[in-house]
Amino acid sequence: MPEKGFILCPSLPRECFSSKFSSMATVPSELFKLIPNDQTSHTFSFHSFSTPSSKVAKARKSSNRRRTLVSCKKSKNEEAWEGKKVGSIDYDKGNYRVSVQVSGLRKDDIPKRYRLRVEGDRWQRDWTISEVVQRILKLNHWDDIEGVLNSWAGRFARKNFPVLIREITKAGSLQHSVQVFRWMKNQKNYCARQDIYNMMIRLHARHNRIDQARGLFFEMQECRCKPDAETYNALINAHGRAGQWRWAMNVMDDMLRAAIPPSRLTYNNLISACASSGNWREALKVCKQMTENGVGPDLVTHNIVLSAYKNGVQYAKAVSYFELMKGTNIRPDTITLNIVIHCLVKLGQYGKAVDIFNSMREKRSECRPDVVTFTSIIHAYSVCGQIENCQAVFDLMLAEGLKPNIVSYNALIGAYALHGMHKDALLVFNELKRSGFRPDVVSYTSLLNAYGRSGQPEKAREIFDMMKRNSWKPNIVSYNALIDAYGSEGFLSEAVEVLREMERNGVQPNVVTICTLLAACGRCGQAVKIDSVLSAAEMRGIKLNTVAYNSAIGSYMNVGEYEKALNLYKSMKGKKVPPDSATFNVLISGSCKMAKYGEALKFVDQMMYLKIPMSKEVYSSAICAYSKQGQLEEAESMFTMMKDTGCLPDVITYTTMIHAYSAAENWETAHALFEEMEMNDITPDSIACSSLMRVFNRGGQPARVLLLADMMKMKRIPFNDATVFEMISACSMLRDWKTTINLIELVESSISAVSVGLLNHLLHFLGKSGKVETMMKFFHKILESGADVYFETYSILLRNLSAAGKWRKYIEVLQWMEDTGIQPSVRMYRNVSSFAWKGGGTEYTALFQKRIGLLKRKAGAGTDTGLLYPSPCPTSTLIDRTRE
Template identity: 70%
Template sequence: MATSQNPHPFKLNPPNNSRGPANPSTNPNFRRTLPVVVVARRKAKDEEEVWKHKKQGYVDYDRGEHQVRLHVAGLRKSDVPKRYRLRVDGDRFQKDWTLGEVVRRVLELKHWEDIERLLNHWVGRFARKNFPVLIKEITQTGSIEHSIHVFRWMKNQNNYCARNDIYNMMIRLHARHNRTDQARGLFFEMQEWRCKPDAETYNALINAHGRAGQWRWAMNIMEDMLCAAIAPSRSTYNNLINACGSTGNWREALRVCRKMTENGVGPDLVTHNIVLSAYKTGAQYSKAISYFELMEGTNIRPDTTTLNIMIHCLIKLGQYGKAIDIFNSMREKRALCCPDVVTYTSIIHLYSVSGQIENCQSVFNTMLAEGLQPNIVSYNALIGAYALHGMSEEALSVFNKLKKNGFRPDVVSYTSLLNAYGRSEQPQKAQGIFDLMKQNNLKPNVVSYNALIDAYGSNNYLAEAIEVLHEMEQNGVQPNIVSICTLLAACGRCGQKVKIDSVLSAAESRGIKLNTVACNSAIGSYMNVGEYEKALKVYGSMREKKVKPDSVTYNLLISGCCRMSKYNEALEFLEEMMDFKVPLSKEVYSSVICAYSKLGRLAEAESMFTMMKMSGSPDVIAYTTMIHAYSAAGNWEKASALFQDMGVNGVQPDAIACSALMKAFNKGCQPAKVLSLAELMENKGIPFNDAIFFEMVSSCSMLRDWRTTVGLIKMMEPSFPVISVGLLNQLLHLVGKSGKVETMMKLFYKIVATSAEISFSTYSILLKDLLAAGNWRKYIEVLQWMEDAGIQPSIGMYQSILFFAQNSAGADYAAVIQGRVESLKRKSRDQISTTNLQDSSLPTMTLIESTVEQEMDIQSRQRAA
């Protein structure tokens, strides 16, 4: 609204000749106000009854409907002057409606041209006192179009007189609908009608600009108010503080608050809430908590809004316990400060981000039990909680309940459900929700597209994720840095080296500047595919573009170097991290301890672990890494002491930590301690994995403890289908080495019955132990099994049985063994002749025969010599 004559761009100067000058002698369009209509005097009691609001309503028990509304009578036909009553007596179209009836009829109209005709049939229009109440009743309904047309009709009436309260109500209504320009136009218009703005007018105008985020306009309106010699009230300052704080300008909001106190206007509860809200909008959560503590020292008691802001700030800071304490105190002191829907929604979000998903539904049910009606935000918070943990069925149930209770799902609802399917590895269903959202005339935003990209990318559907990005751009939604980060992470999972380069090039061509998170995604993706040099190049570009690396950056570099056995490079990154004074995370500590351990620098690893204990409590990963370091150094005593220290500090060991300690025990020739640790694991309910079973088998082998071995077999039997081949082979060898061949074969039968993988090495162990026990019949049978399974026996297997036949079986059995082998040869020859072998490198039966015969001839000549 600023003009070229206005030296200050934000000053409110009325435009010249916008509706003509205020002087009626120079403005032909100026409507001269008629003499005031004299209304018959009423008694004070009757006057109160006229403007008193009364409740009117109806109940339909058949349909289950009810409606209650406030009704005001206003001045009727009997209250207007006699000349007007005589004028309308003979007109059947003139209706003596109450003011409430007029408001109802106006709001029922759908065509704006009917409003003037309706109001011209109302007898109460001849009473000027009805006009402010009429505007007030209509503006309170929030219907701005009806209010504008009624106000326009009112100004055309002969008995209309411009009043500040009418303009103030219209300005406030425009402010509620974020129509700042129209509110400013009414401010100029009222001055043309010789209405001098008062404090309420300026308050309403400041509020309008504050809602629109135009805090500089609001500040200059305040200056105009002071120039007009109108003292700002507490509401004025509150509106101005809110205008600054709602845009995140918390420093300016504090400056206005100090100025308010200096001018002798003390802050009230609303002021404190606005300041706290400014801190919240500006992400100054710690300052908000400090301000709240100062507020508690005053005589102002916080209300529900105050505590809701505090709960939000505590959640952002991760202080969940304190937020729960505030929530519980609100529930205990219901008369003073009762939790509302916002409070319960914040607590649902708290339990969601803290991983206590089972409490989210409980809080939602408590809200219903307290008689509070959840809104769309509450339902979305619950859907988002389930989506965060990939619980798609529960999220869908809440989504359906939302629609059943009369709410229309918005973009947030669909996006949360889409995210739930993505996290539960159901990208096709996520795509279905996305399509359903578009079918319901809801336009997906950038968050929706990013969720769909993540749904495909996190499940290794990289091509589909890139197609979603293209569709996103075609529909006019520009990708942001989150889109790039999501695609980079997907490329890293799929091992697509070229795609990572393409995504980075696409971000550069679209003008998307990589921030720390995006660079971390690129570094992590390159490290996952083994591209160390390219990851290092991205790290160098961060330094050039002044993108500050954080602890995640160095953690990716250090852990990636450790995976590639570049331990010296990992320690160099550690030095850079400490030079830049970046705080070391638990992941960095663990990776560095691993690097020192692999380099044989146990003292440095111990020093780093001690430093970690001083900075914070180590987690189970750090303890496990240090136990591995002691195990590699052959120091099982320190590994055992560290494991006990873990329990003292309240860190629950897992299967990996236990397997690391078992490995240290076995290397230190302490197999009995391995079995004792296994009993401890069983008592604590720690699951057994392959590494645990491997160490237990090794300890049983060293102890030659057959009874424990039998118990171990029973324990491992349900896991045979998922146990590795190497572990099964070790278990078979342990049983066979003890001479219990029948037990070994029974164990083999059980392994076959569970459809576990049987490899060549498995048959080798069986044959070796069978031959050592002299069971040549079962040996030849196992050879037959190998032929049937399509596994070609090696030359050494035939040599071994033939050598056994000539040296250990005796003359009678030697001929039998020779015949069995010959029969096996003929059968194998027939199978080979009927099969077209594509790979000529595979050994044929003829080659085996000739080689075996040559070896037998050589051995017989040596014996003869």
């Protein structure tokens, strides 16, 4: 018997096993076949035996004959695995296609026993691997894919299987790959390999099928196929794509227990898993562990860490990390700078973002901007209000030879929508469709928002319906934009109907929906609706956040419900919703509007006690409250505190302080403050200029008013009613009739847009200065413009005509009043009666006495009413104050 571990070949003749053989050296090796049954042992044992010499020679001859007939040399086709580029050009359409073809082992390379079988079957095809892949991908995954594979002669070469699964997984079709993999496992010559399972795990990870990827991981171990580092990397990547960073950490622990050292790719995948979930702290821990284990981070690692900061809304930390990264020898690439630009835009540092963009364009060879870079810059210019630069950057992207994607188009549409430029947004929307893209939900929602912000809710509804007709389901953002479009124009019932439609379609409202409805209620001035919206939010289980409370409190303030706003603020504190700067800004500004200046200052004290940073709006409201209370020193102290804390005053803050000095009639300090504003590169607006003009007039400095008006013309600051009013007052003090005539010509070009109070002031000034004819000409132009003329306007005309002794024109104006349905007062008739009597107009005297008696009977016997029909114009007090 032979030793354990070997089996003698049964085909040898019995004589070969005779004991006449005493030495192994005399036995030819062709006479026996040694087959180890223990694959782990490499030690061989032999038995000695003898045979007659004639039979040995015969056996040798037979052995040589067998070696010549059965033994075949394996052919080595070195070119079978080399990819060859194959290109095709369509000159008619201008398209070209380049693909890589892999041949694999063909019919001539398979073993002879399989080759004979293939040659005898006319259904067998000698396809290349690339041809097999193309034929499979043309089929649906439920078609007979196995029929195609069973007709392929290359299936008998086991080396073709890894290449086949690699090529088909490159196409990204999961179902086809699963069908081919299932067919491969049913083949007799299939052998489980790590690379095949790794490719299938990566493909399942790409399609977010984590359970199937883990199933393949366990299946390969059942097939005695030991996972390697690439297998664990693929599984960690799969969990990272699904946001399951804890599972990825567990896989890493299994990898360490299997004594497989993690590579840089392993750590990068694990950091990416934490980063995709926004868990930046865990990402930093893994990065630190990576460095401690002697694996240095590379550019990919740094990009993943930056992405973790970005996903975790830690924009300032991302910028700081980028500054530290500059100190290393690793140069940032386009992905790095795109992340940094995004974080800078979120931080409001638009200038730095644009500087990085310009540096990328100047150093094209090192780091060239891509479509993502241009899109981020478009968004940056959109947020900071530079809409012209958005279009310029988009055109620059086209000039650089980059093809915009749908995100770029949506960013440009959103930029126009943010400013209500619906025409430009529609042009970009049409250009998107001409470029071969199909508008998505974001495209339609942005265009809808553009019409909503431009005050066209009907057009916004048309875009909303168009989106549904084109088989897009509106999301919560789309519904909120439509609600805002109706609510901003005061169509509250339509906005509520959109809310009901949203719920019918299975889209649940969120906090943004409630905020939008609350703001609409505030604009419409319906306090009852505000209560209803808050009740609806509570019934639907929507918890109000700080923004929602701010919107509700502001809406109550707008409708004058101060107590309800205050109660809502108290309930906000009871539910432990932290107030912010906007909350106190609404409370302080609302209290000031209702002349509750003491309450406004109490809110300022609360805000300072809670150590909430004060915004520019809060400082301005606090300064206004102090000035209204007559506490100029406190207002100055607040203004100084604002500058000391690094919160730079804006034009509103400066205007508020000028108002405070105006109340104190301190024109020197107000003027100095105005000059300080200009020195700080803050362009004054019409309100600031009118405030300073009022201070000058009260301080007896009318000449400075006209100098300030010249400055406004030079800087092209538009004149409003208040500035023209103060200029007329200054001309009245200086008796500068020439400048007054120029002002009248300025006002005549836009009478319909001028307030009635300003028109009355001009008429009063002309009449008081004795320019009665000019006054009447200006009055005729007012009538021609279609502007509304009230009792006070006629009263000014009659008063000045009476003073000038123009009683016939006086009578004519009275007739005009009666023709327009405005009844003159008793005093007006009495004034003209004396003039008519002295002037010899007795026929008018009797008529006037008759009308006076009629008016007295209407008003009540014995009542000498000076004004039976008061003017509805509220500007009479303004004129009286100016006269004083």
